[in-house]
Amino acid sequence: MPGHYNRIETKLIHAGEPRPLIGGAVSIPVFQSATFEYTGQSSYHDLKYIRLNNTPNHVALHEKLAALENGETAVVTASGMAVISTVLLALLGPGDHILTQNCLYGGTHELITKDFTEMGIRFDMIDGERPDSWAGLLRPETKAIYVETITNPLMAVADLPAVAAFAREHGLISVIDNTFASPVNFRPPEHGFDLSLHSCTKYLNGHSDIVAGAAIGKGDLIGKVLRKLNHLGGTLDPHACFLLHRGIKTLALRVRYQNENALSLAEFLNRHEAVEAVYYPGLSSHPGHARARDLFDGFGGMLSFEMKGGVAAAKRVIRKLTLPISAPSLGGVESLITRPATTSHAGMSPEERKKAGISDGLIRLSVGIEAPEDLIADFEQALAL
Template identity: 70%
Template sequence: MAHQLETKLIHAGEPQPRIEGAVTVPIFQSAMFETAGGTGYHDLRYIRLNNTPNHRALHEKLAALENAEDAVVMASGMAAITTTLLTVLSAGDHLLAQDCLYGGTHDFLTQDLRGFGITFDFLEGDDPNDWQRQVRPETKAIYVESMTNPTLQVTDLAAVASFAKSHGLVSIIDNTFASPVNYRPSEWGYDLSLHSCTKYLNGHSDIVAGAVIGRADLIQNVTHKLNHLGGSLDPHACFLLYRGMKTLAVRVKYQNESAMTLGKFFDAHPAVSKVNYPGLPTHPAYQRSCELFDGFGGMLSIELEGGVEAATRFMQKATLPLIAPSLGGVETLMTRPAATSHAGMLPEDRQKVGVTDSLIRVSVGIEATEDLVADFDQALAS
């Protein structure tokens, strides 16, 4: 019987029979396990090889959520990004990447990738002709985000997957902002989906973790590379992620609704000059977002009349949101990406992709929406 995502979150990947009858998978705080007839190095039961019972339960659950073949967890979202890129690319290869990306990804491409003999080009996300112009015989992969961080752009994701297939490229998508509740890349033809599990999947701002979900052969290759690079996830962090994921659907659905209400509030407020939220009809990719996503997510970004000074004053006057990096937790967070997640980018590069110094990114939590609206209203009045 095929189950809905909400049911998979609770039951997929659970050991059968339950371990000693435990309803919850216990924490296996053991660095190594007795060898049981493995055929090679990667079959050894060892924490660094990400194959303890805690890891395996997560792998099955994550794959089930996106209707993919396999999955692997690791130490952070950046571990997922870098390990995946170093798996599918080697010296002499070329990567096509969306021009607006998470700052850590952008920095890895611009500051580290060439040291491995790998080249790349940034793409205009809405111009397939640009993709065609920049693809080369040595191009091996294309990399995009489901909703870009922090400007919430939504490229033609279906066209990207189709383009990758027609050119024999590995299609890679960072699906952190959307989460499997709102978007499942494998259903749209993507080879690999990446997550910072620190964010929505865990949802409680208390661990750092990453995941790669997708084609079984590629996941095996990523796992083998991970085993050599050593970015393993600790069993206790595995347990916290496993626990946090079970409430993913109820959290994200509420955050979808709350962010929509806040997006409309900001859009109508005279002190706000711009709102980036794909669920608003004013968003340039609104129609596309309706076709792609089951919900529009809990992330939005805004610009205020008055620039950096107004943005700083607004953030200080708001009482409920915390001013902190990261996102996707139960508490509402605000940050200026130019000073946090995208601080490593050159100012001209930030401006080029719309990350201005005054842009405020809001990660909507699960507080009462009415309380958030009231708090933001009084902060804007200041």
């Protein structure tokens, strides 16, 4: 790769861009065509067709995303759950077994513990802090290990180098959901992970106006994922490709500012007498702080906290806030706030949430790019009794 492409800031703008520019257009056009002229392709998967994820809009995104994390290649999908389900279905079949982290996004938890069980795919959950306990859960049919860079919603940071090393040692495929960190803060292929997944709905797009997913990593594995995706049909529309391609270009600016905002707000909340606990890896009191400091280039824009007073206090604070919008999802330029028990993890039973450490009063905050002084002032008035 040319030297001027070495930095992520440059890759965000220039990697994957068509050369020469199409009709001189600085911004790649939307190729709103379902089908393309046949030019002698011998493989079904090489035909130019929108469902086969190979329009010019898809190709540009694939090249850009691979460059951002220094992966071999990439593929985009119609949503974050589309990439998670497609990847795991490409790797696992009836009778296979997967090790998964014991605190995951609610949709992923439901997919693995319920849908996959119905398909004959088995699982065991691992404690990301205890690598010495993982080998005891291995079976001859174990094929993969799945973790999150920063867990949703408690912001835990597993021993990620140990995960990648464990997978290599035991012949497993290592899969990581890197949504919360984004390529600005962490690049899994650089640390030995086979596949890095993103809900591009969040930080990569950054503007809360599309849903999309992506897998980045080893070429042979992405090839398997692409073939499964072509059959399942979870294709990203060209216009959504265009919006994601545009949103990605400001990723470094947005995420670095969100890193700063989230740290300032976490420190403020951690000092406030009405707050019971704050979960943010940028705080020195966080159990995973030292590991996050060593691994990440920033601590992310996500934090969660619990109020003294439980659910009632949580509801009151959310209601009184004027800047954060009470809504699901995350990673946009605006701050979003929610209780995971009612949104991202509502599909889990109360018992499952309790086992995962997710209380009904837990508040999850996606910090936007508003002025930190205004955000803190808004929380100050909302927390006042």
